[in-house]
Amino acid sequence: MKFFHTADWHLGKLVQNVYMTEDQRLVLQEFVKAIEEEKPDAVIIAGDLYDRGVPPTEAVNLLDEVLETIVLKLNTPVLAIAGNHDSPSRLHFGSRMMKSNGYHMAGQISKQLEPVVLNDEHGEVHFHLIPYADPSVIRYVFEDEEVKTHNDAMRKITDEIAARMNANARHVFVGHAFVTPTGEKEDNTSDSERPLSIGGAEHVSATLFEKFHYTALGHLHQAHFVLNETIHYAGSPLKYSISEEKHKKGFFIVEMDEAGKVTIEKRLLTPARDMRTVEAKMDELLKHPINEDYVFVRLLDETPVLMPMEKVRSVYPNAMHVERVIQAPIVKDGEATEKVARTKMDDLSLFKAFYQEVKGTALAEETEEIFLEVLQELLQKDNEQSAVKIAVTTNRAAKGV
Amino acid sequence: MKFFHTADWHLGKLVQNVYMTEDQRLVLQEFVKAIEEEKPDAVIIAGDLYDRGVPPTEAVNLLDEVLETIVLKLNTPVLAIAGNHDSPSRLHFGSRMMKSNGYHMAGQISKQLEPVVLNDEHGEVHFHLIPYADPSVIRYVFEDEEVKTHNDAMRKITDEIAARMNANARHVFVGHAFVTPTGEKEDNTSDSERPLSIGGAEHVSATLFEKFHYTALGHLHQAHFVLNETIHYAGSPLKYSISEEKHKKGFFIVEMDEAGKVTIEKRLLTPARDMRTVEAKMDELLKHPINEDYVFVRLLDETPVLMPMEKVRSVYPNAMHVERVIQAPIVKDGEATEKVARTKMDDLSLFKAFYQEVKGTALAEETEEIFLEVLQELLQKDNEQSAVKIAVTTNRAAKGV
Structure with a gap:
């Protein structure tokens, strides 16, 4: 049995107000x-x-095309x-009709936990297709008041599956959760993931998945395995935040043998x-070759x-963000500069x-004197009057007169 | 061939803020x-x-259940x-996958105008499933600059269909438009229909459908035929506005014979x-038997x-609206009353x-005197002071003292 494992397409995603469609x-x-x-x-x-x-609607059309x-x-x-990120009922729509064509979509969790069975030689x-669900939903569906955290919810589900598991078959779990080796907090998130809960009870222990031959996870945008090679995040197919800059995006090709042992190719x-x-x-940036990257x-x-953005976009037309690393320093006629925030700079x-x-060009001494003189004058006048003068005198000074 | 014709389900409809689900x-x-x-x-x-x-989502789930x-x-x-009222792309999603199961959904118009073919003996x-589309969409899809109105658009579509029509087959047109006998404006609308265009160029002539053996229409909420029995609106299955009070809601059972002649049962x-x-x-209303109607x-x-609503709902718990037919009259001690709006009534x-x-009970003369006295007093004082008094004295007067 060979299958592809992908996740986190995020169709319809906007990054810095740019549609990624x-x-x-x-x-x-x-x-x-x-x-x-x-x-x-x-x-x-x-x-x-x-x-x-x-x-x-562009995202709806794209998913429709790709699935078709x-x-x-x-x-x-x-x-x-x-x-x-998905709407359970909207994704679920028509799923029973599309099943017979080979499109199996679990939008809403059901108590039956009926697996999709595929055969090979x-x-x-x-x-086992387990859609994302809030612990409160699992508590309600399985009528179990003990389910409080995401880990409780996942334990409930995996226990229920285990209880009715066919021991002669091989088993793949498909889930969407924040899985860490022991269910403890770990900081391997990206800025484009949405927290599952506020306060940190969102983590699920990878040990819950040890009974499956392979666990295909979604949610974290970086492809990686948790605990061991059989519990994998596919990662998103594209970078959705600059915090994912170093990620190698792609998907997994999983080959499962007779015994359920997997070999995984990225x-x-x-x-x-x-x-x-x-x-x-x-100055240097403007000499770079023109490039379409974000x-x-x-x-x-x-x-x-x-x-700055206007200049940057003459070279990088799809630039998403510009910032200055060094905030404006105090310039003291050729002396070494001290790095200070612009807000701390004096007027001169x-x-x-x-x-x-x-x-x-640098400011001439003469112009500097005019500036200081005018500034002094302005500071003595009331605000409203000086507003007019600033415009006039700044203009004069800028012309170097 | 026997088929049912229904339309305008409007799942997810709110009437007077009540979900009709x-x-x-x-x-x-x-x-x-x-x-x-x-x-x-x-x-x-x-x-x-x-x-x-x-x-x-309740509406999505309901449609999913019914279709399934x-x-x-x-x-x-x-x-x-x-x-x-529908979103073309959202309804279209998965339609090619569901086709083979027998769910044919035309969400978006396509240039091919491929009919769904069913067979009988x-x-x-x-x-011919033709979804609602704005004339601008038809202009774009069929690259015809002449298409300006809804009637132009429908003529374009019906002409295109006619041009490639199999003369040996029988033909049913399924459309969503405001059809009148000659394409002139007609006032048979309900408050729960949304106008197709502002300014009145929304009407489509029924003569365009003469080439079809039956035309199954949606949009107008009252079941009726246009021009002749073969061009029918099914109407909505429920009343969605009090303006539809007199409608008989239902659907049509259409039987088509070998020649394409139809007999229609409502x-x-x-x-x-x-x-x-x-x-x-x-007083009378409060004696009615308790009733769940809207x-x-x-x-x-x-x-x-x-x-009034609180009282009405003790008898009609699902009452949607209450109004008084006769506005408050001027009461003159047993004299015949003149009907005037409440805003025109004098204070007394x-x-x-x-x-x-x-x-x-009626106001005693003594109480009336107290009221007039207090009122006079109040009118002489400034607003802020009198606000306090109003509360106190109104209270006194109401107690009849």
């Missing part, structure tokens, strides 16, 4: 191509197909669950545009930069930096 | 029962399955289109609670009624009516 479409085309080539027996999507309960291709054109069963593989996906940090002075720019300039330093930026 | 569930159960008994070859739902693009029962349990094909019946549906007007004086009460009382008349309502 086109990037998602491209990377999913690559994913579909891999299905065509590898011909897996099934594709697992472990939750967060959409980024929100009511996704934009995998299920109808490539005739490959899809085993999917709702994640914490060695016999049955049971896929397959990388190539995004149309990478998401990465660029650190440079503006860059987060850290400017190393010591002096303020005017209209601020003006010098501004002058340098606008004129491209 | 339970009433919808009951009436749809009756509808499903009729399918069980009559065993039609297909069920047509001519748009507005939901009341809005993003319906509440009809399609999977009763093995009856469903031929449905999106109406102007006489041959093929082609069902089957009524019985709502759990009727929607109707009750006109009475409060009543809109018109009170015939001549004097103001305190807490208002107080008399209030006193009568609270105490159940």
Whole structure:
């Protein structure tokens, strides 16, 4: 039995107000191509197909297209669950009708915990599709008042499955949760994941999954295993936050033998545009070759930069964010500078930096004197009057007169 | 060939802030029962399955249940289109996967205009499922700049269908539009329908449908035919506004013979609670037997009624609205009354009516004097001071002292 394990597509995702739909479409085309080539027996999507309960229609259309291709054109069963970003009932709609075509979507948890059974030459593989559910839902569905935390809820579910497990079959668990080796808090999150609960009782112990031959997880956006190789996060197919810059995005190809032993291959996906940090002075940055990546720019300039995003986008048209690493220093005529926040700069330093930026040359001594004179004058007048003067005199000073 | 024709379910509908979901569930159960008994070859739902693009999850679950029962349990094909209240892409999701099960949903219009073909002993019946679409969408999809109005759009579609129509087959058109005999404006709307366009270019001529053996329409909530018996609105299965009070709600059972000739039977549906007007004086109304209907009460009382909804709901717990037919009259000691709006009543008349309502007896002369005295006093003082007094003296007067 060979299956693909992916998760956290987050269709309809906005990053820094940019819709990722086109990037998602491209990377999913690559994913579909891999299905065509590898011909897996099934594709697992472990939750967060959409980024929100009511996704934009473009995302609905994209998911519809991709699923249709995998299920109808490539005739490959899809085993999917709702994640914490998905709307259980909206994803669940039509699922019983689509089942017979090979699209198995568990949107809402049911007490029956009926697995999807696929066969290979060695016999049955049971896929236990467990959508994300709040502990309160599990408490209600299984009528168990003891279920309080996410770990309680997952223990309840895995115990129930274990109690009715066919020992002759192989078993795959598909879930969407924050799993750590022992259920203790761990800091391997990304900024694009949404916490499952406030206060930290969201962690689930990986030991609960030891009874399964493979556990296909979704929720954390970095691909990694927990406790051992059989308990895996697929990670998201794209970077959805700059905190995921170092992630290698892709999916897993899992081959399961007769005994249920798995061999796991990671397959990388190539995004149309990478998401990465660029650190440079503006002068250098403007000499970079033009590049479409989603860059987060850290400017190393010591002096303020005017209209930085406009300049950056002449080279990186899809730049998402620009910030200055070093805040404006006090400039003292060629002396070594002291790094201080701009708010702490005195008026003259601020003006010098501004002058340098606008004129491209340092402030002449004469101009400095005029500035200080005017400033002194202004400080003595009342606010309303001085507002007018500032405009006039600043203008004069900027012209170097 | 026998098929059911229904439309305008509006699942998720709120009437006067009351969710109709339970009433919808009951009436749809009756509808499903009729399918069980009559065993039609297909069920047509001519748009507005939901009341809005993003319906509440209860509505999604209800539609899922009903469709699953009809399609999977009763093995009856469903031929449905999106109406102007539905979200085309959300309803379209999964439709190609569900097709093979017999759920045919046209959410988005496609240029191909491929009909759904069903067979009976006489041959093929082609069902042309045309979802609601704005004229701008038709202009874009068919690349025809001439399409401006709804009538242009429908002519374009029906012409395209006619051009590729199989003359040996029988044809059923399923659409969602405001159809009148000649495409002129007609006033047969209900308050619960949403206008298709502002300014009145929404009407479509029934003559466009003469080439079809039957036209199953949705949009107008009253069941009726347009031009001739073969062009029918099914109407909504429930009353969704008091303006639909006189409607007989139900659906059509259409039998089509070898030649495409139809015989049409109207089957009524019985709502759990009727929607109707009750006109009475409060005293009489309070003697009515307790009744669960959604009543809109018109009170015939001549004097103001305190807490009318609270009183009405002691008899009609699901009352939706209460109004007084006759506005408060000026009461002149037994004289014939002149009907004037409450805003025009003088202070003494208002107080008399209030006193009568609270105490159940007429105002004594002595009390009237006290009231007038206090009122006079109050009018002379400034606003802020008198505010306090009003409370105190009104209280005194109400006690009859």
